[in-house]
Amino acid sequence: MNNKKIRVAIIGLGRLGAIHAKNVAEQNNDFDLIAVCAAEEQLKWAKTQLGISATYTDYRKMIDEEQLDAVFIVGPTALHPEMTIYALNAGLHVFCEKPLGVDLQSVNEMVQTIHSHPKQIFQSGFMRRFDSSYLYAKKMVENGEIGKIIYIRGYGIDPLSGIESFTKFATASDSGGIFLDMNIHDIDLVRWFTGHEPVRTWALANNIAAPELEKINEYETGVAQLEMDDGVIATLVGGRHAAHGYQVELEIMGSNGWIRIGEHPEKNLVTLFTNKGVVRPVVQDFVERFSQAFIDEIKAFAANIKNKTQPEATVEDGLKALKIAKACQKSVDTNQIVDIKL
Amino acid sequence: MNNKKIRVAIIGLGRLGAIHAKNVAEQNNDFDLIAVCAAEEQLKWAKTQLGISATYTDYRKMIDEEQLDAVFIVGPTALHPEMTIYALNAGLHVFCEKPLGVDLQSVNEMVQTIHSHPKQIFQSGFMRRFDSSYLYAKKMVENGEIGKIIYIRGYGIDPLSGIESFTKFATASDSGGIFLDMNIHDIDLVRWFTGHEPVRTWALANNIAAPELEKINEYETGVAQLEMDDGVIATLVGGRHAAHGYQVELEIMGSNGWIRIGEHPEKNLVTLFTNKGVVRPVVQDFVERFSQAFIDEIKAFAANIKNKTQPEATVEDGLKALKIAKACQKSVDTNQIVDIKL
């Protein structure tokens, strides 16, 4: 375990980038965080808080100048493909956040480059696969404890408190739409748990909770029903209106039992008995909900590099999730059932 | 309160008929149970357990011979229309179980007859509208406590333990299909809570949990996605595979809060800490889940008769729920989105 450390850099110090940076620096003994690349105003934080002196605003320069083994790509989604391609061509292992990108053409190039560097690790940020609750459920399903899967329901619903900042973000950038933005992980979970692919979808969306989103061509809530290739049925709900917090919930109905993960997104083991009733405090965002999974996925990345193993979730998994999210969006836009081609 | 009692008879002493009979006889002071009409083998029970001497196997004869004010119709669904028509024409108030019938033609006749007897009470068995949990939720919604409704999800899932008896029943009779059999109440709840009508549906169904149902043209699980006329989205899940018990669940997502009713169908206030984990025992069937609602709906029927008020849930509500269930079924059968005409 106390072998030579993996020399690593991070591109992007936004909310999630900062989490990865802190986890690499403080919660993990596998990596040496050598350099960061981010917007000028974020670099100060890296210097003072993490003690990183090698800071860049140009990721190419950083990759060229530093002696790196691997890189974490947490920049704008649209840039994931070019950053990944540059890093792979420079011989680095790549951890790239989700989703792979926004337009399929550049993502396809990215995928080809990944395939042409089979000895380098490429891992994408499907952190939910490292969450202890999903892992517990996965094992139960694999052990046949709930029989055959019949129906699966995934919710990805952001707290209402974030709607303003989302509106700003979506005004400036392409969010990719409600399903890409909110349900990409749910789509991955549906595929991971069932081991099957969706073939058709009918999706609906509305802005009842946030009429202001109409102007920027966004939906607050989207609901997609999917038919899987083996007859399993799925429902995805994406939204940004949860008054109580951050609701990421997955229900798996089996022929001999059901599992719900995150039914109540409890923050801790505290129960309150107050004039509000009997209350469980709940998590407020993905940072809180998946704090440990973010730590565990980078441990797994280090292990993959050391053991020369590719991660279970491949780039194809990322590509398919992207295509499925886009098919749901297309169904909303066309008001029709959409066949899903993977 | 201690006025003259309402003279009443019951047609049908199956599972639900027996519940109504016992409730009328033992849990209510408004009615005198004068006579029953049922299959020969069930009459003995009425004599010995309820002390009813006036027993019939022909409902027409009973209505003709006894001096009745009202009748409870709990016979086979297909006979609901003719029984209702006969009773109304004989001047009786009618409480008729759900659904109104199976074929639309006879139901339409039934509806016309009801309309031509406006002074007689006609009440159908939407007992969920009398359940304290739904009433509590309804009041919250009406008070605006969860804002505007965005999405609504209704589950009607029978216990796995009943699948054999269902198979026998459905082999012999027309169940009406998964949505009519399992979700008619959920459809009523969606309409009741939203105050709006569905306009389109896409439904899917499978027999993963009960392949034997293929032979008798039934589905074990059905899932319907509905678009409401105001943009609200709904999901209905009907099934017969719940390993834990009887799951009737309704979720109402509002722009300022959510309500779930029956998320865990707790049987009582007991929590167990055993080698199985921390366990809440749950209700096993509709009899247990809605025992109090069955008592309360007949109290309301008596009050309607005494006060000459028609029930909130009208025959049109019953008719529309029937049409919506049939539209869902048609979507499964045709594999297409179906427009709903009400």
Add this chain to the structure above:
Amino acid sequence: MNNKKIRVAIIGLGRLGAIHAKNVAEQNNDFDLIAVCAAEEQLKWAKTQLGISATYTDYRKMIDEEQLDAVFIVGPTALHPEMTIYALNAGLHVFCEKPLGVDLQSVNEMVQTIHSHPKQIFQSGFMRRFDSSYLYAKKMVENGEIGKIIYIRGYGIDPLSGIESFTKFATASDSGGIFLDMNIHDIDLVRWFTGHEPVRTWALANNIAAPELEKINEYETGVAQLEMDDGVIATLVGGRHAAHGYQVELEIMGSNGWIRIGEHPEKNLVTLFTNKGVVRPVVQDFVERFSQAFIDEIKAFAANIKNKTQPEATVEDGLKALKIAKACQKSVDTNQIVDIKL
């Protein structure tokens, strides 16, 4: 079942008296409510709401003049003994609320009178023994499903919202002290579940939540630890400060599992997801918590009369519970361990 009805009267139309009156009149077919005796201002309610014309302010007069089979005694606790004695001597069956009385001398007389009328039913209002949650737990314990009882914990805690009215009441009357007022049912449950008697207790009490109670020699919270004759240990907590509602909770630790009853006193099957967190609404008082048990205990009283069977909970059970509550109070008053003589 449709036999001759039991002619019954009620003495006392306070909060609980009114509940019994309504249940007798509306939720039960066994009794004819013939007459009521109460304070003048309460009689109007009985006339208009229940249609009772035979109303009295003198219970002796009512018992003498009406042709009664049985009587419900829901008057002031201090009068329970004399009322019971008078009714028994008049040949009536008696249902008497808890506790039996406040001073042991009159209660002892009452007990002797009960013993000298063995053919008349005497039932006291241990309604918890009719609550479905306790019955479910009792059966589990009897079936050995949690092994041998090790420890038992009972909470009887009133809502904070009632503290003002309690203060008024306790200023005017003798509440009997925190343990008699709040834990008499818990004491009965400890005895009922374990089948054993407490032999010693050490009790503490404080007024941290309600310093104003000092002036009237009352305690807001009391905690008693009891040693049972077989080594089982018990803790009783009585209080009047619950911000969330009415917490009546019983925990039974067994050598092979635990049971908690009323851990969260859920009002219904509703779960709320709001900006307060994930919330279960809870019951607010004993009326709400035990509404069904109040109905069921009077059904059992009718059945006992018809079947000439004495209730499971005897007058000795009532007497012992009273003595135990007084021993706990004495421990607080003397600041010492108290030996319990039953």
Add this chain to the structure above:
Amino acid sequence: MNNKKIRVAIIGLGRLGAIHAKNVAEQNNDFDLIAVCAAEEQLKWAKTQLGISATYTDYRKMIDEEQLDAVFIVGPTALHPEMTIYALNAGLHVFCEKPLGVDLQSVNEMVQTIHSHPKQIFQSGFMRRFDSSYLYAKKMVENGEIGKIIYIRGYGIDPLSGIESFTKFATASDSGGIFLDMNIHDIDLVRWFTGHEPVRTWALANNIAAPELEKINEYETGVAQLEMDDGVIATLVGGRHAAHGYQVELEIMGSNGWIRIGEHPEKNLVTLFTNKGVVRPVVQDFVERFSQAFIDEIKAFAANIKNKTQPEATVEDGLKALKIAKACQKSVDTNQIVDIKL
């Protein structure tokens, strides 16, 4: 943060020692794990799993020969004092597991030595103070959100599955008794939350669940009632019989609300709906329940060393908890109320 690492060794590689060793080596960037001292058979694990080459069976030799800044003492409780004294005299910072020791004389020496080295950090393993649930509750209490504390209840109950190994352990060693072994942390929490000291206790104990413990002078379950110096009342329950898992629960009743921590010791966010009912899987032992707290307490130890700050929980806190546990035990042994001298 990326300063020079703290050179550290660990004494003891039992269950908890191995956890600390792994956490130091893998979950933390503050320490360099230089050496370990343990029984011969445990050293192999340290070599192969942690890559530690400097291994010892004599802790004095290790402290003398290695260039250490700090040491983790996780050896047998009885040796905590002499190990601490040796390490402090050698100039090291000390993290010592709970409890401080078993006999008061050697603990008093230990305390004196700690006081005579005020510039060296001494931290004891009150890891619960680092658990996010307790921290959340502590903040609520400090913010006055539940008003004034009235009553506090702490459970420390080990899983039934561990009773055999406990029996072996307690046959060979002095466990210190049920309260010292199971409730030392609960005692600390009572003091931490209330900010007050207990003045008297009456404790009871039994072996109903494990009669075999009689032979070795141990109790399976102990219950202590405590009177605090400000009138607050507390109940402690220690046991080793939990069929469902590891129940560490704390209830804090306040004059304006209650908090329960660990009411149901949920393992994760999974809810199961199976033929067992609705089930929450639960944690099985302290390793699982406090895994994050063990990580966080050593981070805090590192921060204390770097910042030259003594931990919030002082050695006096450890000493008082020890004395209180012993007073509870004495009450069981003498069958009397015991005054607590701190």
